[in-house]
Amino acid sequence: MSHGHPTLADLRATVQKQRHREIGNWLARRVARPTAVYGSWVAVRLGLSAHQVTLAALAASLGGALAIGTGSRAGFVLGVALTHLGFWLDHVDGQVARWRGTACLDGVYLDYVMHHVGNFALGFGLGFGLASRSSQPAWALAGFAIAGGWALLSLHNDCLYKAFFQRLKSAGGTYLVAGGSGSRPSPPASWPKRGIGLLSWPLYKVCEPHVVLMIITGLAVLAGVRPSLWLSCWRSGILVMAMLAPLLGAARIARTVTRGSAEAEFSRWFRSAAPSALGVPAAAPFFSGIDVPCETELGYNSMFWSSPAALRRRQGSSMSPVAAVVVMDIGPVPEAP
Secondary structure, eight states, X not given: OOSSSOOHHHHHTXXXXXXXXXXXXXXXXXXIHHHHHHXXXXXXXXXXXXXXXXXXXXXXXXXXXXXXXXXXXXXXXXXXXXHHHHHHHHHHHHHHHHHHTOOOHHHHHHHHHHHHHHHHHHHHHHHHHHHHHHTOTHHHHHHHHHHHHHHHXXXXXXXXXXXXXXXXXXXXXXXXXXXXXXXXXXXXXXXXXXXXXXXXXXXXXXXXXXXXXXXXXXXXXXXXXXXXXXXHHHHHHHHHHHHHHHHHHHHHHHHHHHTTHHHHHHHHHEEEOOGGGGTOOTTOOOOSOSSOOEEETTEEEEEOOOOHHHHHHHHOTTSOOOSOEXXXXXXXXXXXX
């Protein structure tokens, strides 16, 4: 097996995530991940890095939004095709990283940035395309409302975890990180049979990127076979989404704040504890990486780091400041994401 010239069999045996047929949306599970192996084969042979593939996915997504924004039928069809390409390349980059052994938080960070930028551009492009076609600027405002609503929905977890680390960086105590206690990747939840979820589940689902992609794919087909129906469906869809997406985004934020969900999830992930109770020796080393193993009573792949105040108390004021003392026990070393 040549690392620079792998076979498809080599890639299939190496680059897929664990449970790749179970975790994630159906379009990723059934289409994008299995077929992304072919893109990974090409990318590896061309010598492309995972970051370069991520940037190509961003370029395709932005190109798709720009094409849809022209308002023409040909532009709409081309834009949807480019958006599909961006979605597909978004699964190629991770496979390339796993093959090359370069999977890291920097790549995850770039991937998330690409998602937010691409989703915002698509939402605005869908409204701006109608504004371009009809010369009515109000459609551009509708597109901005869609983009803003999708941003609220997608930034929910990002802001939640930023709040977690803001507390950790300012804390002076010690925390045990209970890996997976907040949540772990799991198969998609089914449609609730009762309660408010019976109504809210499909509304949130229709705002998810893969569902939006399938909706605009249907519109692209109509653009080719029934132009008048395509235009009326496009207008109706924009009106509905311009009201729905901001409403759902605001509702999710309100629900998180009123129910104290951020505090509850933080307490599931991070548990306050004294260092001596965790088996951390007084002169234990401190690391900044999440994969660096160190041996404690909690087991081999445990991680901890300390706040400036805690370090001064335990090892003197000459230690350089890092984050809050955290001890992580996540069991066996996991496969790279």
